[in-house]
Amino acid sequence: MKNGIRAAFAAIETRLLxxxxxxxRPGLSRLARLLRRLGNPENDFPAIHVVxxxxxxxxxxxxxAIFRCSGRRSALYTSPHLDILGERLRMNGTSVSPTLWEAEEDMLYRAxxxxxxLRQMPPTFFELLTALCFCVLRSAAPDVVVMEAGMGGRLDATNAAKQVLLSVITPVALDHEEYLGTSLHSIGMEKFxxxxxxxxxxxxxxxxxxxxxxxxxxSLAKAEPYVFRRTWHVEHPVVEEEGxxxxxxGPGFDGKVLKTSLVGRHQINNSALAAAGAILLGQRIPGITSSSIQAGxxxxxxxxxxxxxPGSPPILLDGAHNPHGARALASLLRDVWGxxxxxxxxxxxxxDKDSKSSLELLRPVADRLICTSVPGMSRCETSAVLxxxxxxxxxxSPVSEEDPLRALAMAEQSASMVVVCGSLYLVGWMRSRLVPERRIDFA
Structure with a gap:
């Protein structure tokens, strides 16, 4: 990646912060006020909302990927980023150039x-970032935007998008309890x-x-409800290192074989949910077929x-930032590597994570644990506490090593495989140093 792109996105992130x-700061009133000042860009593109x-x-x-393989000009807005801010917004599979972000910044800060x-009560970083991306999307005019919520649902900044064609709710579990509630029911209320x-x-x-x-x-919203596990089902799953x-x-599929490049039994469920969502959108988004779903x-x-x-030893990167994710990672390690x-x-x-529960779930699938931290991340727990x-x-005999590169060197000396997990921030920090040539391309 060119140093100029990295510097440009670092400057954008600094200005937003x-x-x-x-x-x-939960609540959408600040964001709504800002969006009105910006001419309501959230009204100007059709969206799929994934929470x-x-x-x-x-x-x-x-x-x-399904929309792109169906001939649609698709945008993807996700969070967090692994390496640099610009990864959060992609157009047709390629991250949007910083010049397109910069072109919308003056209007944002003027508002x-x-x-x-807003001078006294400005929106949060994620709210400002989402508003800025809405402006970029208004100018780019994609056929459809796939929008991943941040941590929330009802009060998440992405919920400001107006032309939502489909809401997709992935598995719900305990996380961010201080903001979303301490029970599955309360968290479900926020998501739904x-x-x-x-x-x-x-x-x-x-x-x-x-x-x-x-x-x-x-029923209250007079929406059209679909529960995946009641309407579709998966048979003959095969989990391998390559996918x-x-x-x-179910509707749209009669035992059709689907393959995903993503690895793990949980990714079968995620990709099947996406396939079902694409079928539901077939009448609203032209070009979606069973073949384009397979290709996507x-x-x-x-x-x-x-x-x-790949390497000696190979290194597996997986965020697994809460117990639900740790359980999925443990299943992946058992299924593929035994x-x-x-x-x-x-x-x-x-x-703010339930690390003890995650570590309990991971203990049966590994021989050794090295606890570390993410440099420059104030939210990170210390390795000694972990x-x-x-x-x-x-x-x-878990080991503490604050420096992640020294921790990695220790891990590589005694393992046939190293698994980097617990936080997407750690995964991003490591990935940018281990595979710089595989960073996401920018237009």
Missing amino acids: KAASPGI GTNGKGSTAASLD LREDPF AVVRPRTPALYSGEPPELEELFLERC CSYELF LKATDWPGRGELL KTQPKTILFAAMR VEMAKAAGWT
Whole structure:
């Protein structure tokens, strides 16, 4: 990647951080006021809204690839980024050039300066970023935008998008409890609140105990409800190092074999959910066929999630930033690599995560644990604290090494495979140093 692009996005990120309110401040009133000042760019593009706790990014990336393989000019907005800010917005599979972001910045900052309320109570960083991306999308005029929610649903900045053609809810689990609630029911309420009136809504059905809540919300909104696990089902799943294959049964599919380049049993579920969502959109978005769905799933690329870097030893990158993700990672390691290959887990996590539960789930699938941290990340838990959590979770002799590169060198000395996980911030930091030639291309 050219240094000029990196510097340009670093400057954009710095300006946004400087203009934003610090931290997370739930509520959409600030964003709504800003968007009015900007001429309501959120009205100007059709969107697919993907929310949930885990699997949002993989599902969104799969839908984006399906639309591109269906001949549509598709945009993809996701978070967080692994390496640089510009990864969050892609157009036709290629990240948008910083010059297109910069062209919209003056209007954004002028709107903040000219509104007395926004000068005193500016939106958060994610809200400003989303508003800026809405402006870029208005100018770029894609056929469809696949939009991944941040941590929330009802009060998430992405919920400001107006032309939502389909709401997709991936598996719901406990995460961000301080903002979304401390029970599955309360978190489900926040996620399902994105359902739009008289619009299709597709829920993965995981966990099953939230299905009735989803259906109640759809009934109140007069939306068209679809529960994936009630309407479609997967048979003959095959999980391999190169990806997964399975047969999908249900509307639009009669045992058709689908293949995804993403790895893990959970990615079968994510890609099948995307395939079902694409079928529901078939009448609204021209060009979607079973063949274009097959091609899109096979072409899906989602770095840092079950991404295997070849070498001696090979390194597996996977965020697995909460217990639900750790369970999926443990399943992947068992399915593909079993117990015969000695594995060392390199783990870092943010302070607000349930790291002890994640470490309990990962303990049976690895031989050694090295706890580390993410340089420059104030939210990151210290490696010493993580080691104490690991001991409480049943790990024998976990090691603390704050420097992630030294931790990686230690891991490589004693493992047939190194698994980097616990935080997408750690995965992004490592990936930018391990595979610079594979960073996302920019237009």
